[in-house]
Amino acid sequence: MPEAFQVAIIGSGPAGLSAAARAAALGMSHVLIEKADHLSDTIFKYQKGKHVMATPSSLVLRSDIDFDAGKREFVLDTWNEQTDGHKVNVAYNAEIASITGEKGDFLLKTKSGTEFRAASVVVAIGTQGNPNLVRCPVGEGAVVQYQLDDPGEYIDEHIVVIGAGDAGIENAMGLASDPQQRNTVTIVNRSADFATAKAANVAALRAMEAEGRLIVRIETTASAIDKGEITLDTRDGEVKIPCDRVIARMGSAPPRAFVEGICAKFEEKDGKKAIVAGTGVQFTSPDRVAYPKLSPTFESTVPGVHVIGALAGYPLIKHCMNQGYDVIEFLNGNRDLKPADEPILAAKFARLPGNRSVDDWLAIFGQNILIFQDVSPLQLRELMLDSQVHAFAAGEVIFARNDTGSSMFAIAQGSVGVEVNPDDPSITVPIGQGSIFGEVGLISGRRRGATIRAAEPVVAIELSRTAALKLLATSPGASRAVTRISIERQLLQMFGSGLTSQDVAPLVDSAEVMQVRAGEVVIAEGGDDKDVFIVRRGSMIVEKQIGGRQVFLSYLPAGSYFGEMAVIDGAPRSASVKAAIKSEIIRLPGDGFMALLASNPKLRERALSDMASRREVNAFVESRKNSFGSAVDMYSETAQFLVDNGIGEATDVLLIDEKLCVGCDNCEKACADSHDGLSRLDREAGRTWAHLHVPTSCRHCEHPHCMADCPPDAIRRGPDGEVFIDETCIGCGNCQRNCPYGVIRMDARPPAKPSLIQWLLFGRGPGPGEAPYAWRKKAAEAEGVERPKVAIKCDMCAGIEGGPACVRACPTGAAIRVAPEKFLSIARLESVE
Amino acid sequence: MASLPENDTDFHAARRASDHESFLVHRRMRWAKVAGALCLSAFLGYFLIDQQPRPNGGSWYGYTLGTIGLGLIVWLSLLGVRKRNMSEGRWSLKAWTSAHVYLGLSLIVIGTLHTGFQLGWNVHTLAWALMMLVIVSGLYGVAVYVLLPGQLSANRKETTRAQMIAALAAIDRQLKHAAQPLGREQSDLVIAALEQDVFGGGAWARLTGRYPNCATRRALCGLPDDFRTMADNTGPEERVRVLLRRRDAQLGQIRRHLRLKALLEVWLFVHIPATIALLAALFAHVTSVFYYW
Structure with missing residues (x-):
């Protein structure tokens, strides 16, 4: 019978280490179980000399172990030293294979057969996971x-x-x-x-x-x-x-399967071992990004098993260390401990009226706001850290039409008005307490569709894109509510003023959200199906069969609707529509749509006049097919080339006409000189078709891949639609790996160069453009300040008057930055003529 | 078939161009029109104003043309600074280039009318001649900027310069390996090809793209296809031959790239020194004119 500990901590990363140190300091009997032969394997595996950052700087560190930004070796040495100093009981080379038992008496078995007993378990194994093992038989002595x-x-x-x-x-x-x-x-x-x-x-x-x-x-x-x-x-x-x-x-x-199996009961299902529903550590949803369900004291659905750190949804080192400290305090019976983020939340809530405490506000938010109703207090706290709270006076503009923003707002108190008609701000549609707005920007990644004003004094929560997506992924209730509201809003916006939510309610009820793969055909030309579709996210391309060839007609970004022509005139589909990239569309049944038109004569008229102009385009293309067959081909193939190169998800892309480009690289030089001396574009690299070149440069995707996994949430969308990385970047390189277009580089910002005049007159410094690596290295050494490598990407020259430097600096007009729907419009075809 | 959300396109249209437009036709050739008007009025002035005793740089009209010309030359030479000084603001280098080209061309008229066709062997005519040299070299520049970029792009075939060099290095490594079983004479040919400085040959070779002493070519000639031994076309010799052909093609691409780049840049070696000489000559011209007033 192995010795029984008060607490067993699995994983010796920042979270586990901090928990073990706290337990040691409190004199609790404990064991820190590490699968490797050293502490903190994830950071141990960083490359030599990597600068480890300590963000967010506003968060105070509450741990018995010190941590400050510095080189990997320094951080690890500090931790090793202090772990010894605290007399932490560490079991190395022990990889836990199973955990069974119940609160008060857990049995932990390692792969090698060692056993540990503990009253409580803290799981702090991070998200790194274990390498997949070879499945074939391995003989004696094989390496x-x-x-x-x-x-x-x-x-x-x-x-x-x-x-x-x-x-x-x-x-x-x-x-x-x-x-x-x-x-x-x-x-x-x-x-x-x-x-x-x-x-x-x-x-x-x-x-x-x-x-x-x-x-x-x-x-x-x-x-x-x-x-x-x-x-x-x-x-x-x-x-x-x-x-x-x-x-x-x-x-x-990923470690999820292991975590789900903790203390779970197993049954045979279709010949496979499966977990009995309701046992084991449960997660909030089957979504890949979901986290375990946790109480405010980090306790999972298995009493006595606690989950902290990256696995609980907190990827930053400081958060992890604070949680390690907190979870042991809770286990030790300290029920009054306020989380370390309390001062941050207090500062956030200080601007709200009424002088309430953090707990009061959290209670109000949880109660009043529809989408927070099945969110745990711990999750709500976490959401609030990533969010802003605002108090608006009556009449104040919350955001204006065409602003960029991918955040979503929730109304905790008061109500707002939506200005549905840009020409007449007096026409507004109200949104009441508890509801949300701004979700279209979040889902489609596009600009705000309407101006929103506070109708009375309003307290609103602005959920950042990351926070909102996390909420939608982990709370099915919130996800359903947002989907319904967004469909309704999209319908109201699409059909302009004059409609109320009652009018569209039947259509909303029958609407269906569909996922389509890139290249999947939604509408086939000649078909007689009668549904109307709205592009919710992603984009579509419209093609028509002319003279035996597929001719590209137009590009439809998120927010467009299509398919209504066949519904209105009852004719077969006049063109095909397929997804340019993986997209989400809303399907509206044709009869519901017709019923809506029948009850709204004004709307019907507008739809008919819209349709007439599109018929004209079709007729135009059809009539010219003989006179400019090659131009049409060229246009279609160019469009296809751009779509193949990811333009379907771009909002703004750098395109170079190689019939004009003399290869002077002034674009790259201008980029470097406008941004800390490092170029964010590679002109030569990238694909080319018919002299149209898409260089390696950020396209500012609607749903940026780079944002997907940024621990400090440093990648955001700015006021001009640019996707940029702010100064809280910790240099982890996730965004660089996630970007499918290779436009992010990791580099240290070099010291300033001597001025242009000094170079022109005296030849000092490396001259315009990015300095060679050798010069940067030498200058950085001379300066003596350690500069960490951080992620660097195009920010569309936000905040620089005149706009993108690459375009301004092109001497021949070869470089333009353009929105894809603008570049891929039928107007180009007309100008070819 | 479908409706677009209107807001995005409106926004972008208000902000910037959505299509490629060459510096030569920038803003419906605004600067060509300005330069044309300038030339026309200079001509009209020249023929309508009665200059006494004869058209001359020293008449009041001559001074006017001279001042305009001097101002233009100084401003035109500042393009070099503008290009390198990446300051903020709503300027575009394309607009500057467009104005530079057309206003520069107008100097042919303004500068020549300023002389009153009184040319001789003196510092004044030197300034005029240098100006014409700058303009002619600039015209060559405009011509290659129009004609060559398309070829440059077609030759590049989506590869970057670094990739071309890397591809050559990869072929060389394979060649070294594959040539091991060859006989003395043949391996000497391969070694000579590998050791040669493939881009040497001076400015002439660079500009013409002709490398008559190319050792890779010679090696290919030294390893001719022997059609009598068709059966043995997988042997080491054939491998080397294939690699040499590939090396030849790769060298060809790089050399064409270098040639086009050289043609696109060579005129600057005349244009810029001549501009500096012109500024010096103008200084002498203006000083001497005022000195001997």
Whole structure:
């Protein structure tokens, strides 16, 4: 029978470490269980010398362990030293495989069979996960490893790398790069192509294969690994090759399954082991981004099991450390402990009228606001940290039409009016207490559609995009409410003034949100289906079959509606509509739409006149098909090229006409000189079609991929629609990895250059444009200040008078920045004529 | 078929151009019109105003033309500063280039009328001649800016300069490996190709794109296809031949790229020094005129 601890803490990252140190300081019997042979594995695996940042700076650190921004080594040394100093009881090399039992008596078993007993469990294992293991039998004495620290370590070996993602390819190339090592390197890929790896890595791998420096085996899996030999299952049968070492890089499994299995009951379901519903640690939703359901004291749905840190939804080091401290205080019976963010919330709420306490306000928000109704107090607190609270006087503008903003507002007290007609601000539609507004900007990523004014004194919460998306992903109730409201609003906005929510209610009830894949056809030309669609997010392209060819007619960004022509005139579909990128559309049944038109003669008239102008365009294209066939082809193919290159999700893109570009790179120089001496665009790189070049430069996507996983939430959308990174960037590189267009670079801001005059007259400094790396390095050393590498990307020259520097600095007119729907309009075709 | 949300397009239209427009036709050729009007009025003035004793840089009309010309030359030379000084503001370098081209051309008329066609072997005529040299070199520049970018783009085929060099390096590595089994004579040819400075050959080779001493070509000639041994076309020789052909093609692309870039830039080596010389000559011209007033 193993010794029973008061608390067992799993994972020695910032959260676990801080919890263990607190437990040690309080004299609680504890054990800190770490799977690796060192503390804090995630930070341990950072590259040498990486600068670890300490954001948010406003949050005070409450922990027995110190932490301040600095180099990785400094941070780890401090933690190692202080862990020893606090006499923390650490069990290394112990990976927990299962947790069973109940509050007061949990049994934790490791993979190697060691057991721990504890009254409470704190799970602080982060989100890094564990590497996927090889599934084939591994014989005695065979070497299988899941990480490669130094490729230079191995000589004269036969090495097989399993898994052809980026990690596997980079490892294989590293092992084969120096012929002096005389390694025979084989990389094994299960499929025929390298779908998960970067194109540049695949090209480099293929080049090395062509040089005979390593062997690439596709459509191959390992079927047995033995000492000195591996058996491979290939397309042509079984092959045995010599193998001294296997390096398996097959991705990692997120820790969610492990967490869900804690204290769960299992049953057989379709021959598989499944968790009995209602047991184990439950998550708020099946969504990938969901977090475990937690009480204000971090207790999960299994009493006695607590979840903190990144796994609980707090990716920043300071948050984690504070939670480690707090959870142990709670376990020790301290019920009055206010969370460390209390002063931040107090400062936020101080601007609200009525002089209420933080708890009072949280109670009001939770009670009054529809979408917060099934949100836990802990979640609400977290939401508030990412949000702003505002008090508006009656008549004050909350946001104006055409402002950019992807935040969503919730009305805690009071009501607002929506100015539905831009020409007549006196016509307003009210939105009452408890409801929300601004959700269209959040969902479609586009500009505000109408001006909103406070109708009476208003207390409103502005949820940042990240906070709002987190809420929608974790609270199904909030998600349903927002969907319904947004459909209704989109209908009202689409049909202009004169309609009320009662008018559209039947249509809203019958509306259906649909997901469409890129390239999926929503409406087929000639079809006789009769539904109307609204683009909720993403974008569509309209094509028409003319003279045996698909001719591109137009590009529909989010917020457009289509399909109403066939409904009104009863004719077959006159053109095809398909998704340019993965999109979300709202399907409205045609008869409901007709009923709405029938009861609103004014609306019917407007729809008919809209339709007439579109018929004209169709007729125009049709009539010219013989006279400018090649121009139409050119236009269609250009449009297709742009859509293939991700323009379908762009809001603003840099396009270079290579018939005008002389390659002077003044655009890059201007970019560097306008932004801290680093260029944010690569003119030469990128795709080209018919002299139209899409350089490597940010397109300011409607739903930016880079925003998806930013720990300090430093990436936001600015007032001109630009997606920018603010100074709270911690340099983690997530955005760079997430950007499919490769437009984000990680670099340290260089010191200022000598002025242009000094360069012109005396040749001092590197001259206009980005200084060469050597100069930057030397200047930074001379300056003596450590500058961390941070993420750098285009901000569309926000705040710089005159607009984007790349465009202003182009001497020939080759460079323009343009919204895709503007560039892909039929007007271009008319001008070709 | 569909309705767009109106707000976005309106917003962008108000802010900036949505289509590519060359500096030559910038704003419906605004600066061509301005320059044309300037030339026309200079001509009219020249023929209508009775200049005594004869048209001359020293008459009041001559001084007027001279002052306009001097002002234009100084302003035109400031394009070099404007281009490098990335300040804020609603300027566009394209508008500057457009004005630079057309106003620069108008100097042919203004400067020449200013001389009153009194040319000789003196510092004044030197200034005029330098001005004409600058303008002629500039005309070449305009011509290549119109003609060559399309070729540059077509030759590049989506690869960057760095990628072209990397591709060459990759071929070279393979070639080195593949040439190991070759005989002495043939491997010497490959070694010579690999060791040659492939872009050497001076300014002439760069501008014409002709590299008569290309060792890669020579190596290809030294390893001719032997059609009698068709059966053995997978041997080491054939491998080397394929790689040499690829190297030749890759070199061709890089050399064409360098040639086009050189043609796009070579005129600046005349245009800019001549501008500086012109400014010096103008200084001498103006000083001497006032000195001998």
